[in-house]
Structures are given as C-alpha cells and as structure tokens.
Amino acid sequence: MRSLEPAKNILLTGAGFTKTFGGFLAGEMWAAILNELRGVPYPSLRELMFDDKDLDYERVYDDVLRNRQLTPAEKDAFGRSMHGAYSRMNDLFTDPMRTAEFAAVFQAFVSWFCGVEERDLGFYFTLNQDLFVETFYTPRAGGSRLRLPGLSSPKWFKREPLSLLEEGIALPPSADEAASELWRKNPSRLVYIKLHGSLGWRSSDGSSVMVIGHSKSAQIQEEPLL
Structure with missing residues (x-):
C-alpha cells in the first residue's frame, strides 16, 4: 500500500x-531565436526562419535537423541560438526589480x-x-x-x-x-x-x-x- x-x-x-x-509565447520565441542568429555566419538559417510563415520555430528546428543540405556546423549553430533564446528568456525572470x-x-x-x-x-x-x-x-x-x-x-x-x-x-x-x-x-x-x-x-x-x-x-x- x-x-x-x-x-x-x-x-x-x-x-x-x-x-x-515575462516569458515568451511561440511567436516571441521565434523572434528571440532570430535575434540570436544575427551574429551567426550562416544566412541559410535565417532564410529558413523567414520561410516559415507561421513563425513556428519548432517546425524550423525539425527542418534544420532533417535538412541534408546543411552542415553539422550550421545545425549546431541553430541549436546554440535556440538555447541562447531560452537562456535569455530565463534571465528576464531574475530581474531584481x-x-x-x-x-x-x-x-x-x-x-x-x-x-x-x-x-x-x-x-x-x-x-x-x-x-x-x-x-x-x-x-x-x-x-x-x-x-x-x-x-x-x-x-x-x-x-x-x-x-x-x-x-x-x-x-x-x-x-x-x-x-x-x-x-x-x-x-x-x-x-x-x-x-x-x-x-x-x-x-x-x-x-x-x-x-x-x-x-x-x-x-x-x-x-x-x-
């Protein structure tokens, strides 16, 4: 028992x-990931983001993983950018004010x-x-x-x-x-x-x-x- x-x-x-x-909804997370990609030297990743008219970052993530035209470095860069967006959102929660x-x-x-x-x-x-x-x-x-x-x-x-x-x-x-x-x-x-x-x-x-x-x-x- x-x-x-x-x-x-x-x-x-x-x-x-x-x-x-202060957290992000799906569209805001899409924008945060795009912002993280600004300093990444892979324009193909930003193009994939804009190609998704629904701003569905999870679908873009799937597309990146399955895309055979992308190099491992490009896939890793997208993963790091997404992780950075989540980290940025988490930092907003700890605003001392x-x-x-x-x-x-x-x-x-x-x-x-x-x-x-x-x-x-x-x-x-x-x-x-x-x-x-x-x-x-x-x-x-x-x-x-x-x-x-x-x-x-x-x-x-x-x-x-x-x-x-x-x-x-x-x-x-x-x-x-x-x-x-x-x-x-x-x-x-x-x-x-x-x-x-x-x-x-x-x-x-x-x-x-x-x-x-x-x-x-x-x-x-x-x-x-x-």
Missing part, C-alpha cells in the same frame, strides 16, 4: 503561464495544489523548459517542499539567478530509483515534473535534454526519466 495518494487537483502549465511573468513580486504571486498560486490531507501528494506538470519554478519556489517555514523526481541541485529554490547552469544537471541512466521514491512519505509534498525536459539538463552523452520540435514522442522515449 502506498504511503501517499495523489491530491485531488493537479496542475499543468505551458507557455501561457510564464508569459504572465520584480523577483519579490513574482515569488509572492507564484508561491500563493502553487500552494493550492499541495493537497489538504496528510497523505496527499501534489503534482505539478509543465510543458515549459525554463527555470522559473526552480528560481521562485521557496517553501515557507513549515510549508510544503517541492521536488523533481530523480534530480536535485543545491542551486534550486533559493530565489537566485539560475542562468549559470551551463555545466548541466545530469539525468540518471535509469528511472527506476525515481519511480520507487515517488510515493514514499517525505517532506516534499509537491512533485514537479517537466514533461519536455529542461534548460540546463544533460543526457548521459552530454547532449541537451530539451524536447523541442514535432517529434516529441520519439525524443521522450529516448530518455528514461522523461
């Missing part, structure tokens, strides 16, 4: 949630999903890959703690800038331990699950673990924790 049970209400967030706090305001609003909202019974385990799912939650979720004294199954970092949940995660958080090669610990009773009453990976996550081969594009199912299947 499990020591904990899912709380009655769960939370699922996407780009529209962090837009409230707004940090306290963001934290208070976010903390009050998320607390509704921690459950009310002692055996409740809250679940917070997100499609976002930024570090907004890792920055602004700081449990009050005696309050519910948040955890990411199978992962941890001493830099998380301290209301401090997290843009310096270039070294990466290494994902485990197996999800067995994370699964077995999920339902064990502990002070962390809220589980945060990033369905599409995250900025700053690295696979065992050193590659970035951000699920982007229109082949998400295949990408997720390749990473045990996801």
Whole structure:
C-alpha cells in the first residue's frame, strides 16, 4: 500500500503561464531565436526562419535537423541560438526589480495544489523548459517542499539567478530509483515534473535534454526519466 495518494487537483502549465511573468509565447520565441542568429555566419538559417510563415520555430528546428543540405556546423549553430533564446528568456525572470513580486504571486498560486490531507501528494506538470519554478519556489517555514523526481541541485529554490547552469544537471541512466521514491512519505509534498525536459539538463552523452520540435514522442522515449 502506498504511503501517499495523489491530491485531488493537479496542475499543468505551458507557455501561457510564464508569459504572465515575462516569458515568451511561440511567436516571441521565434523572434528571440532570430535575434540570436544575427551574429551567426550562416544566412541559410535565417532564410529558413523567414520561410516559415507561421513563425513556428519548432517546425524550423525539425527542418534544420532533417535538412541534408546543411552542415553539422550550421545545425549546431541553430541549436546554440535556440538555447541562447531560452537562456535569455530565463534571465528576464531574475530581474531584481520584480523577483519579490513574482515569488509572492507564484508561491500563493502553487500552494493550492499541495493537497489538504496528510497523505496527499501534489503534482505539478509543465510543458515549459525554463527555470522559473526552480528560481521562485521557496517553501515557507513549515510549508510544503517541492521536488523533481530523480534530480536535485543545491542551486534550486533559493530565489537566485539560475542562468549559470551551463555545466548541466545530469539525468540518471535509469528511472527506476525515481519511480520507487515517488510515493514514499517525505517532506516534499509537491512533485514537479517537466514533461519536455529542461534548460540546463544533460543526457548521459552530454547532449541537451530539451524536447523541442514535432517529434516529441520519439525524443521522450529516448530518455528514461522523461
């Protein structure tokens, strides 16, 4: 018998949630990637961006990966530009003029999903890959703690800038331990699950673990924790 049970209400967030706090929607992310490409010596990449009339940067990303006319250097440059756009968005969250305001609003909202019974385990799912939650979720004294199954970092949940995660958080090669610990009773009453990976996550081969594009199912299947 499990020591904990899912709380009655769960939370699922996407780009529209962090837009409230200065994040980008799809069209704005397209523009941010294009801005990152300004200093890249590959005009072919900018042409691909403009060729997509829907400003769908995920579709462009797929096109870049599948395009046999592009060199590995060009593909790598596009990946770095996209990563740079996400990093730039994440930096907006840590504006010292707004940090306290963001934290208070976010903390009050998320607390509704921690459950009310002692055996409740809250679940917070997100499609976002930024570090907004890792920055602004700081449990009050005696309050519910948040955890990411199978992962941890001493830099998380301290209301401090997290843009310096270039070294990466290494994902485990197996999800067995994370699964077995999920339902064990502990002070962390809220589980945060990033369905599409995250900025700053690295696979065992050193590659970035951000699920982007229109082949998400295949990408997720390749990473045990996801």
